Amino acid sequence: xxxxxxxxxxxxxxxxxxxxxxxxxxxxxxxxxxxxxxxxxxxxxxxxxxxxxxxxxxxxxxxxxxxxxxxxxxxxxxxxxxxxxxxxxxxxxxxxxxxxxxxxxxxxxxxxxxxxxxxxxxxxxxxxxxxxxxxxxxxxxxxxxxxxxxxxxxxxxxxxxxxxxxxxxxxxxxxxxxxxxxxxxxxxxxxxxx
Amino acid sequence: xxxxxxxxxxxxxxxxxxxxxxxxxxxxxxxxxxxxxxxxxxxxxxxxxxxxxxxxxxxxxxxxxxxxxxxxxxxxxxxxxxxxxxxxxxxxxxxxxxxxxxxxxxxxxxxxxx
Numbered sequence: 155x156x157x158x159x160x161x162x163x164x165x166x167x168x169x170x171x172x173x174x175x176x177x178x179x180x181x182x183x184x185x186x187x188x189x190x191x192x193x194x195x196x197x198x199x200x201x202x203x204x205x206x207x208x209x210x211x212x213x214x215x216x217x218x219x220x221x222x223x224x225x226x227x228x229x230x231x232x233x234x235x236x237x238x239x240x241x242x243x244x245x246x247x248x249x250x251x252x253x254x255x256x257x258x259x260x261x262x263x264x265x266x267x268x269x270x271x272x273x274x275x276x277x278x279x280x281x282x283x284x285x286x287x288x289x290x291x292x293x294x295x296x297x298x299x300x301x302x303x304x305x306x307x308x309x310x311x312x313x314x315x316x317x318x319x320x321x322x323x324x325x326x327x328x329x330x331x332x333x334x335x336x337x338x339x340x341x342x343x344x345x346x347x348x
Numbered sequence: 349x350x351x352x353x354x355x356x357x358x359x360x361x362x363x364x365x366x367x368x369x370x371x372x373x374x375x376x377x378x379x380x381x382x383x384x385x386x387x388x389x390x391x392x393x394x395x396x397x398x399x400x401x402x403x404x405x406x407x408x409x410x411x412x413x414x415x416x417x418x419x420x421x422x423x424x425x426x427x428x429x430x431x432x433x434x435x436x437x438x439x440x441x442x443x444x445x446x447x448x449x450x451x452x453x454x455x456x457x458x459x460x461x462x
Contacts, residue, residue: 167418177419181426188433196437211378218374226367229409233363236356332409339401342374343394347381 161318176326180333183294187337190290194283194344205280207347213264214346217257218338224253225335228328235321240313243324244306250331251302254295261292284345291341294334301327366408373401 159171167174198204231246268274268281275285305323312320377397385393407413412423 168416169418174418174422177422181422184426185429185433188430192433192436195434196440199437199441207381211381215374215378219371222367222370222374225370225405225409226363229363230360233356233360237353329410332405335409336402336405339370339405340395340398343377343381343398347377347394348391 161316161322170322172322172326176329180329183333187287187290190283190287191340191344194287197279197283201279205278208280209284209346210264210267211346213260214342217260218342220253220257220260221335221338224250224257225332227253228331232321232324232328235313235317235324244310247302247306247324251299251306254299254302258292258295258299261288287341287345291334291337294337298327298331298334301330362408366404370401370404373397 157171161170163169164171227246227249231243231250234240234243234246273281275282305320305327309323310320312323377394380393380397381390383390412419
């Protein structure tokens, strides 16, 4: 069975279905993270004191740099396909995956340091919201990595069969990935710096 | 959305420039957090820079600077929902339901603990 409008644009929306689909998904993600940011505000307003610079700021800053670089490599992975440069695309996609992996490794070091100090989510309101927000964000990073691994591995076959559809898949993965980067751009100052 | 290979080629310079600017803004955010700006100004500066960075990611990397109206429509609804979520904590502060208006002082005590 052929799924319509995977490549060609629907006459009513002017968009391929996948494009509208990923944006609607991202809209739901905004609400998910929005609810948690709102919870953060509520907890912070109600707290008698709030820790400042308690987290590892240099490690958080390094992770911010990693995600920004991964956004650049992701958009380059898509741009390479548009320019028909398959080898460059593979390199950029692999680089994005590796940057995400280093991000998670850094995060695991950070979590481990907290756990060694007995700082679990039940330790304080700040740590409870910290683990909730960064944990959910980490799951999103992992989700993006799984999709990237698929598109680098078995999913890459589609390029030969239907290059335009494959390019669209990379574009949608990129949109998700930039959103994950965008969330971190707000999480970093809110949790690490303020 | 770019579809032409030549146009994409031209955009690469923009992607690199935006990537560089995002890194510079990150450095500024970290540096500003070590200055004694006070809580209110510190939060304002950090969130202002984060908003600028977020806008650059959305506009350039996510191509929102030139998208179709259906996507803008979905995003406007999302922004409205997001703003409602952000105002929820304010409602909890303003909420006075269940708070006694006139507390009767126990016999032998002055009202309001005086």
